Every structure is written in C-alpha cells, then in structure tokens.
Amino acid sequence: VDPRFLRTLVTVARLGSFSAAARELGYTQSGVSQHIAALESDVGTPLLHRRPVRPTEAGERLLDHARPILLRLDAARADLARLTAQAATRMVIGASPLAAMSRLAHALEQVRRAAPGLEATVRVAERAAVAVGVATGELDAGLVDGIAAPGDPLRLPEGARVDALTVAEDPLALALPVGHPLAGRRGLGLDGLGDARWLDAPGVAGPLSELRAASGVDGLRSTLRYEGVDVAGMLALVAAGHGLAVVPERALTGLAGVTAVRLSRPPLVHRTELLHRGGAAASALAAALGAAR
Amino acid sequence: VDPRFLRTLVTVARLGSFSAAARELGYTQSGVSQHIAALESDVGTPLLHRRPVRPTEAGERLLDHARPILLRLDAARADLARLTAQAATRMVIGASPLAAMSRLAHALEQVRRAAPGLEATVRVAERAAVAVGVATGELDAGLVDGIAAPGDPLRLPEGARVDALTVAEDPLALALPVGHPLAGRRGLGLDGLGDARWLDAPGVAGPLSELRAASGVDGLRSTLRYEGVDVAGMLALVAAGHGLAVVPERALTGLAGVTAVRLSRPPLVHRTELLHRGGAAASALAAALGAAR
DNA sequence: TTATCTTACGAGAACCGTAATGATG
DNA sequence: CATCATTACGGTTCTCGTAAGATAA
Numbered sequence: 001v002d003p004r005f006l007r008t009l010v011t012v013a014r015l016g017s018f019s020a021a022a023r024e025l026g027y028t029q030s031g032v033s034q035h036i037a038a039l040e041s042d043v044g045t046p047l048l049h050r051r052p053v054r055p056t057e058a059g060e061r062l063l064d065h066a067r068p069i070l071l072r073l074d075a076a077r078a079d080l081a082r083l084t085a086q087a088a089t090r091m092v093i094g095a096s097p098l099a100a101m102s103r104l105a106h107a108l109e110q111v112r113r114a115a116p117g118l119e120a121t122v123r124v125a126e127r128a129a130v131a132v133g134v135a136t137g138e139l140d141a142g143l144v145d146g147i148a149a150p151g152d153p154l155r156l157p158e159g160a161r162v163d164a165l166t167v168a169e170d171p172l173a174l175a176l177p178v179g180h181p182l183a184g185r186r187g188l189g190l191d192g193l194g195d196a197r198w199l200d201a202p203g204v205a206g207p208l209s210e211l212r213a214a215s216g217v218d219g220l221r222s223t224l225r226y227e228g229v230d231v232a233g234m235l236a237l238v239a240a241g242h243g244l245a246v247v248p249e250r251a252l253t254g255l256a257g258v259t260a261v262r263l264s265r266p267p268l269v270h271r272t273e274l275l276h277r278g279g280a281a282a283s284a285l286a287a288a289l290g291a292a293r
Numbered sequence: 294v295d296p297r298f299l300r301t302l303v304t305v306a307r308l309g310s311f312s313a314a315a316r317e318l319g320y321t322q323s324g325v326s327q328h329i330a331a332l333e334s335d336v337g338t339p340l341l342h343r344r345p346v347r348p349t350e351a352g353e354r355l356l357d358h359a360r361p362i363l364l365r366l367d368a369a370r371a372d373l374a375r376l377t378a379q380a381a382t383r384m385v386i387g388a389s390p391l392a393a394m395s396r397l398a399h400a401l402e403q404v405r406r407a408a409p410g411l412e413a414t415v416r417v418a419e420r421a422a423v424a425v426g427v428a429t430g431e432l433d434a435g436l437v438d439g440i441a442a443p444g445d446p447l448r449l450p451e452g453a454r455v456d457a458l459t460v461a462e463d464p465l466a467l468a469l470p471v472g473h474p475l476a477g478r479r480g481l482g483l484d485g486l487g488d489a490r491w492l493d494a495p496g497v498a499g500p501l502s503e504l505r506a507a508s509g510v511d512g513l514r515s516t517l518r519y520e521g522v523d524v525a526g527m528l529a530l531v532a533a534g535h536g537l538a539v540v541p542e543r544a545l546t547g548l549a550g551v552t553a554v555r556l557s558r559p560p561l562v563h564r565t566e567l568l569h570r571g572g573a574a575a576s577a578l579a580a581a582l583g584a585a586r
Numbered sequence: 587t588t589a590t591c592t593t594a595c596g597a598g599a600a601c602c603g604t605a606a607t608g609a610t611g
Numbered sequence: 612c613a614t615c616a617t618t619a620c621g622g623t624t625c626t627c628g629t630a631a632g633a634t635a636a
Contacts, residue, residue: 002626003294018591031627033592038626043373050591051635058376065369065454069362072452076358080336083351159365161358295601311616324602326617331601343616344610 001042003073006066008035009047013063016053068159071135075161078137082279091281092121094130094142097204097229098251099272103167104143107288114284124229126203128157134275135160141282142275146206147172147214147246150269155210162275167289169269173249173260175238182261189265190217198222199243203229211246215266294335296366299359301328302340306356309346361452364428368454371430375572384574385414387423387435390497390522391544392565396460397436400581407577417522419496421450427568428453434575435568439499440465440507440539443562448503455568460582462562466542466553468531475554482558483510491515492536496522504539508559 239257532550569575
C-alpha cells in the first residue's frame, strides 16, 4: 500500500537485483527484501521470481499499474511545488532528437528578448523521457516528435499529465541510399515495402514498432538496430545499404549518400508537439512557436 | 505520501466536513485532522479552508491528482485479485441509463445459453460510476453511452483503466414538445439553437456540458435541471415545454407528447461502448454483442 | 565460496484513539 | 453553547538497519 514499496518494486524489476536496487534507493538489502515481502504478503501472490530476479505474471501486472501511479505522484508533488515557486530565472527544455530544432531556436530567441535574464538549457532525450521530465517538473517544457496519423496526438507514457500543443505536422520521407532502384520515384507507399530491409533507430526516427502501429503495415522487419541519437550517424548506415528508414523530409536535405522520397500512401505525418504544464516561460515559448492548440 | 491520507483528503473535500469523513472512513475526528495536517505539512501549504471546509487552490490541484491515483490503486488491487480468482458464477453488469438495453438483453440471452449456471445482475448508474466500477472490479462489464463525434471514444474518468469496445453509433435526435414550431422539420442543426431553452439531464441524456464540448456550440443554457435517471420522466418535462433535449433517436419512438427531429448539422452520434477488463464472462458478452473493435 | 536473498530482532518513528483545548457561528 | 477542528499524550503497529541464517551459482 505504501508507494515506497511500489517504487522499490519497479527499481528491483528494472535492475534485476535486490542489492542493486537497495544501493540506488538508499536502503539496505534487507529493507528491499522486506518491501517486496510486504507487497507479496499484501497481494497474496509472489511478484518476483528469485535467482534470477524477474517479475512473475502478477508482478508484471502490478508493474503496469505501479509505474503510472508513481509518475502521477511525482507529478502531483511537482504541481504543488510550482504553486509556491517564485518567478523562474532558469528554464530547462527537453527535446527529442528530431524535434524541429530550428523552430525552437527561433522561438527561444523571441523568449529571451522578452526576458533577458533568462538562463535556458536544452537537453536531448527520447520522447518518453521528455514527457516524464515535463510531468515531474524536471523540465519546464519539452519539444517532442513522432510519427502519427494526421491530427492524432503523439502517444505519451501513461500518467504523464502534460498539456500538448501542436507545433507542426510535416511530410515524411523514405531515406534511401543513392542509386537504390526506388530512388527515382516521386512518392512511395509503405504497403509494398514490407519485405524491404529496415533500419530500426528508436532514438532518432522513433522505433519501427511505432511506424508499424501508425501505418497498420505488418512485417517491417529490421536487420540492424541503431541505438544512438544522431541523425547523420544513422543516415550513414542507410547510405551504406543496411536498410531503409522513415524520417521527416526536412531532416534529409543536403546529406550525402542518401536520397529522399516522400512517403505518400498511408497518410502519416511527422508531428511535433510542445509539452508543458502551464508555467510562464512555457507559455511564452508556446506563443513564440505560434502553436495552434 | 500515504495513499490513505489522500483518500481522507478526497473524502473530506467531498463531504465538506472532517467529522463526516471520519464517520465514513471509520476514523475519529482526530485521525482525520491528523491526516490533513500531515499532508499539509508535507506539501508545505494549506490544502483546505476551515469553516467552512473547502479546498484551497493547492488543495484542488492535489485533488485532481489524488482521485486518479486512488482509482488506479484500486484498479491494481482488482487486477491482481482477478489473477487468483476462480471461474465466476456471478456477473454484475453496469449500464448507463440510455445504453441500448435491448441489445444487452439479447446478448445476455446468448451468454446464458452458453453458461446456464450464470447468475447475472444489471445495475444502472451514470457513466463515470460504471467506468470506475469496471476498473475496480465491482462490475464485470459495463455498457455505457454518450455523445461524441463519429469514431471518437467516450471520455472516461482518468485512471480508469478499462478496455472499450464500440457497440454502436446511432443517430441523435432533438426531443421537442408536440406543436413546437420546429417539429415539422426534417433535420436540425445545433448552431441556430444556442438561444433555445434546454433541459439539462445529466443522468439521462448526459450533461449539457458534454454536448457543448462535443459540438463546439456555445451558449446552450439550461433553464431546468433533471437529476433523475428516468427517460420517460425527463421527456415529460420536455413535453411540458420546459426545454429541449438531445437524445438518441431510438429512445424517442412512440412516446406521447414529444416529437423527434433528427440532429443533422454538427456530426454527432450517440455512441455505446462495452467496458471490460478481459474476464471470460465479459469476453463472451463482447462476442455476443457483435462488438467491432 | 561467494554473491545474494531471507529471517530475527531491536530501536525509532508513524499512526490512531482518547481526551482535553480552542475556535466559530 | 453546541458543533467542529486542533493539540496532547500514550499504546500499538510499522519500518528500517544490524546481524545472522539460508540458498543457489
């Protein structure tokens, strides 16, 4: 019942070890063991397999609830803290890798003219982490992007209570190595490309699973996974023929070794949203971004 | 930090009294006072005005978080309890007042043929309460209805983690007293009716605010509020000229004193969904309802 | 054996009830 | 002055750390 126990559970599940969780949380091994034992006696079922430490089915079920609950508790704390907070002089903005940085740069320019003393930081992380950061108050705002059907909002982690403003919806393109047989085409549909080799770059273009979910096209099998967050790095792999990737068209202009072909058939867009929780600085950003609600 | 404190807070806020909350929760006055004091000292701000007892701004903020968190905690408990549960012989189904009972009756028929020993109950409550009941395991399934744009899901309380299946989308009609000047029309739009007198029947046709939100038409002012859950009762008020109401067309056939005119202009439908959490009985119901995902 | 989880036990803190005190209409 | 919230205090329970025990690799 105690949320601290739930936090211990998710930490243990994440690290796969009682001792490691104890170190991270500032408890004793014993304390962690007692937390888990208390939870298990409460629900009347084992939640973790031991040796190796791995959630049971019931554990997985509880974790699915625990993570959003803990996120929401943190969000509540952050929300109340902001009520008492004084005017901020420091602003931290999160951004996912492909989020339209040029737009953000221009908007920040305007905000800084309006508030000269402002000290701003931009921190790049993946979309879910940015959403969590905004919800928990670590970030004052976040610029995130992803693939979605036109008009659909981006999917964010459960329990992350944030306001989302649409910043842009841009066309998507397929990144191909130069000389690829499809490189001359005007537009391409995904449906014929289920058998192609794909590059899965979750940190850059979003995970392939997101594309699969948004498009409804099955069988997009990846042959290589790129775990960096660097666009040029990923495109080098595309240029070398390791697979295709779907990327916002604007990210592909003027890069050697790859050709862009606009993605036409399943109506999908590269969507950019500004996440915030209503602070003054975030509102100024929203206005400067010309965001449509 | 203790969720029990949050539960105390929401109860006190709902009842507007420490003593009443203590009675309902099985605490003493003193215990409730200590809960609130602990929360206030934790967040560093008063959460309630006293005499009369009413949430402060910070209190409202915390309540917005606390209610979904508590709901989710209950849902987690129910979820885990179901893992250990044996085959159910008793099924409780929630239904909002206008949810297509005839369809449900037919589906139940099929389910009972397949499982003859089944003891079923249907319990009528408003939509949010049904969703909460399904999430917390009090109900095995729920049939709820409401007004929405075509294809849009119904809005459910935050934290209510349920699966929703679309059962039907039916046309909406305006209920008018016989002899009303608009009664002869073939179809009507809401946009010209902002100035009409409206009947607000949150328990029957859904709150007027829902219609306002779904249609985008402002200024639907109600002159009378009906708090019952009885269709005929509400329509009697319409027949007497106390105001117009938007109701699913099928609910209006063959009722004395009122005429139905189909609502055409803002594309809205009366939507019915089956809420459940994946139990065997609920799945059988879903199949019998021929629900499309 | 070694790393790891579990159990035993005691100190300290937290929670809740009884009862007295204070405040408000 | 009657109702309601707060404070004081004590008993019970809970939580956590130390330390010893159990168990699998």
